[in-house]
Amino acid sequence: MINRYKLISINLELLYLFLVLDPTFQIEHVLFKKPPPEFDIRLKVDNPNKHKTIFYDEDSHVTLSFKQKEIADGKFLIFDQDARNSTILPIALQGSSKLLPQEIVTSKNSTQSKIGIPLSLSLDLGLKVKIGALNVKNKRIQVSCSFMVGRLENDTHIWDQDCGMK
Known part of the structure; x- marks a missing residue:
């Protein structure tokens, strides 16, 4: 007969097995190139899970906005991230010259170092979380990073930046 403490222990282990911590994100670098307008972003992604691998699938979308107006978009890389791993990923976002606000265009040529450009990066990502061959969870996450750059150069x-789940 299984005693009550052993049953509680088994339940806690199962709960731990299926408890998935969301990855965290931080913008490391932003580079603006033109023409055509392209924003190269380096994004640090942390997998805080102790024994779980995260697979980022092809069903993803990334947008960059200025004052709530989309100025560029692209795809998130397909990759596997091991447990307790930090990875810096390059993300190339394409924009249109017709959509770029004048503040963005002039910041590239400005000699002022403190213009202050507020930007927002939105990520819509599909994830698969696994322990070995066992698929623990499939989920979608939406991440929003609000950040301020001095100028685009x-x-x-x-x-300043603040990244979190929506």
């Missing part, structure tokens, strides 16, 4: 300085 080769060595863009990110002043």
